[in-house]
Amino acid sequence: MSSTVPSGSQTLLVCAVDELPPGQVRKVDAERPIAVFNVDGVFYAIDDTCSHADASLSEGDLEGHLVECPWHVSRFDLRTGRPCSLPASKPVRTHAVEIRDGNVVVLVGTAPQLADGGARNVS
Numbered sequence: 001m002s003s004t005v006p007s008g009s010q011t012l013l014v015c016a017v018d019e020l021p022p023g024q025v026r027k028v029d030a031e032r033p034i035a036v037f038n039v040d041g042v043f044y045a046i047d048d049t050c051s052h053a054d055a056s057l058s059e060g061d062l063e064g065h066l067v068e069c070p071w072h073v074s075r076f077d078l079r080t081g082r083p084c085s086l087p088a089s090k091p092v093r094t095h096a097v098e099i100r101d102g103n104v105v106v107l108v109g110t111a112p113q114l115a116d117g118g119a120r121n122v123s
């Protein structure tokens with residue numbers, strides 16, 4: 001599969017698709033760490049650092065499309081990055097995810113292409 005990486009974005013290789021099964025998350029170290037989630041076979045990427053303080057969202061509980069911050073339990077929607085409960089009031093960034101040659105790849109700084117913000121493994 002070929003795709004064009006928009007200028008200004010950073011491409012991050014996360015892992016093989018098989019290494020991130022449904023219900024799991026993987027944190028990727030980058031200038032700003034990224035959390036990549038598999039929700040029923042659809043991959044979502046958001047900033048790992050909670051917008052309220054410095055908690056790592058990849059350490060939170062995942063329920064459907066929502067991840068709960070491990071520190072003060074704000075819940076964020078992986079599809080939009082928006083918080084659904086206080087104390088967080090600002091969204092976290094969402095990033096496009098692609099499946100390339102069986103690998104999960106994040107285009108940091110690029111808005112998700114699918115309406116629901118995720119990427120599916122169609123191979």
Ligand code: FES
Pocket residue numbers: 050051052053054055069070071072073074086087088
């Ligand atoms: S650090 Fe996430 S809600 Fe406070």
